[in-house]
Amino acid sequence: MKHSDDTFFQHSRTPALDDLEPNLCHEAWVQYKATGQKGWDLSGSNPTQTSLPSIHPDPDIMRAAIDAPYEASSQGLDVARRAIAEMYDGLVDPARIQLFASTSEAIGALLKLLCAPGDNVVTCTPTYPLLDCLTALEGVSLLEVPLQDCAGIWAVDLWALERTCSPNTRALLLVSPNNPTGHLVSRDEMAALVEFCAQRAMALIVDEVFSTYCLRQDGDAMPKAAAAHFSSPRDGLIVSLNGLSKVCGLPQHKLGWGIFGGAPNIVHEAMQRMSFITDSTLSVSGWVQRMTPYFLSHRDDFAQPCLARLRQNLATLESYAQKDNVQWRLDRVQGGWSACLRLPARADDMAICAHLASRGVRVFPGSFFDFREKQPACILSLITEPDCLDHGLQILTHELESLL
Ligand SMILES: Cc1ncc(COP(=O)(O)O)c(C=O)c1O
Numbered sequence: 118m119k120h121s122d123d124t125f126f127q128h129s130r131t132p133a134l135d136d137l138e139p140n141l142c143h144e145a146w147v148q149y150k151a152t153g154q155k156g157w158d159l160s161g162s163n164p165t166q167t168s169l170p171s172i173h174p175d176p177d178i179m180r181a182a183i184d185a186p187y188e189a190s191s192q193g194l195d196v197a198r199r200a201i202a203e204m205y206d207g208l209v210d211p212a213r214i215q216l217f218a219s220t221s222e223a224i225g226a227l228l229k230l231l232c233a234p235g236d237n238v239v240t241c242t243p244t245y246p247l248l249d250c251l252t253a254l255e256g257v258s259l260l261e262v263p264l265q266d267c268a269g270i271w272a273v274d275l276w277a278l279e280r281t282c283s284p285n286t287r288a289l290l291l292v293s294p295n296n297p298t299g300h301l302v303s304r305d306e307m308a309a310l311v312e313f314c315a316q317r318a319m320a321l322i323v324d325e326v327f328s329t330y331c332l333r334q335d336g337d338a339m340p341k342a343a344a345a346h347f348s349s350p351r352d353g354l355i356v357s358l359n360g361l362s363k364v365c366g367l368p369q370h371k372l373g374w375g376i377f378g379g380a381p382n383i384v385h386e387a388m389q390r391m392s393f394i395t396d397s398t399l400s401v402s403g404w405v406q407r408m409t410p411y412f413l414s415h416r417d418d419f420a421q422p423c424l425a426r427l428r429q430n431l432a433t434l435e436s437y438a439q440k441d442n443v444q445w446r447l448d449r450v451q452g453g454w455s456a457c458l459r460l461p462a463r464a465d466d467m468a469i470c471a472h473l474a475s476r477g478v479r480v481f482p483g484s485f486f487d488f489r490e491k492q493p494a495c496i497l498s499l500i501t502e503p504d505c506l507d508h509g510l511q512i513l514t515h516e517l518e519s520l521l
Pocket of ligand 1: 162219220221222245292296324326359360361362368372373
């Protein structure tokens, strides 16, 4: 018997199936690929599908990790938390670290910790599109405050945040370096945001997954593990997130972590309550926790070549951006794995990216990341193979010249 979704799924937190239909860009790319041509995919951000080196575990160490007896730990094994703390040069106390199966899982768990269904959290856009799904899946609304956009240099708009937050706003979610704008929250901004959130009993959650990849470390940029820099009774609750996915280029091993900072009594209670959440699933694999010291001690085997590629690709983009008749402008990239090519204000970025896909070049439209209508953009991945980026950019630049 066929049941209508009205009966079964009217209260579901998943989107209506119509909203999951492939978009124009995806369809155009699938059609192009069906012709058998390889094309120039400038959008890929999965490090395991690039020529970047992979960290291969030593077989004996891995065997020992797999064979070790199971030790259930809601906070995460000591051996993993100590290795993570070491990465931050003594700034972070292992007792303030909570392990998760990924950064995304950490965000979901923090929303469970802080929000009742119907509450809201706020973020600054453009940003990582998965925040939309993660909040919806917890029954929480996501309020969006546009970042200030000063000709490709981005900044958090504190006044707009002030106007947007309500008594039901439980947290500010920030990504720094941001995906895709590549901008870093400055020290002054972070201090102001900590104060802003603490005064409203809102947590400040900082997704720092790209903090290993700072390309232009301006003097006033907030260093990684922002949470560890705040510990006064006035500071509320700050959580810095990171994981193996970007630090080591190992998204498949599923390990993320949160560093808790802020007012000691609030941090203590938050971590105890979080233990209740993580104890109910114990989702982090035992062998991955035991392998974490190994993976982190070899992180430069991936991170250094990755940084070199990001710099090389950024230099390529910068040299294209200086050519005559180029119809796009490159935003400043302070860090991360993406670059934003800004288009003239009248352009429709979805239509343009669909057109580019039909010509064999895949990039994402800015509208995927909540760029506003008057800020059309093409977003590309800086971990793209350099040759592919070069060829793809030639076609993209040529196509945009004839389209715009
Ligand atoms: C900003 C940001 N946060 C989190 C993630 C996902 O991290 P994880 O694999 O740890 O869930 C990504 C993945 O691209 C990301 O861009």
